[in-house]
Amino acid sequence: MKYLLLVYAAEAGFMNMTPEQQAAGAEAYNRFTQDIKESGKWVGSNRLKPVASATTVRVRDGKRVVTDGPFVETKEQLGGYYLIDAKDLDEAIAIASRCPGAHHGSIEVRPIWEMAAPQAMRA
Numbered sequence: 001m002k003y004l005l006l007v008y009a010a011e012a013g014f015m016n017m018t019p020e021q022q023a024a025g026a027e028a029y030n031r032f033t034q035d036i037k038e039s040g041k042w043v044g045s046n047r048l049k050p051v052a053s054a055t056t057v058r059v060r061d062g063k064r065v066v067t068d069g070p071f072v073e074t075k076e077q078l079g080g081y082y083l084i085d086a087k088d089l090d091e092a093i094a095i096a097s098r099c100p101g102a103h104h105g106s107i108e109v110r111p112i113w114e115m116a117a118p119q120a121m122r123a
Helices: 011-015 019-038 089-098 118-122
Strands: 002-009 042-047 055-060 063-068 077-085 106-111
Touching (some): 019 042, 019 077, 019 089
Antiparallel strands (some): 002 077, 055 063
């Protein structure tokens, strides 16, 4: 089953790190990523640009409303994600607990609701 590991942390915390601390953090993520790739559990992952680059879109009463910034103001921001393939929730949690972000932020583990392929929907 596929799970999305959403990595949340205080964006300001990264900016307040020394270059050495930032490099050590990047290396920890590189090791984690390589480990789950080698285990065959990795499906995909990406780091997100800072929340200042976000755009939120809503449609209300048929009108599109576009605003700069994230949907809500929070202490921790979504900084990236890992899409993994785990046998069950316990394994997904075990993988999430090894993510460096779990040590300074939080990892939300959410099962993927896989959509049926368009051909299957017509049959």
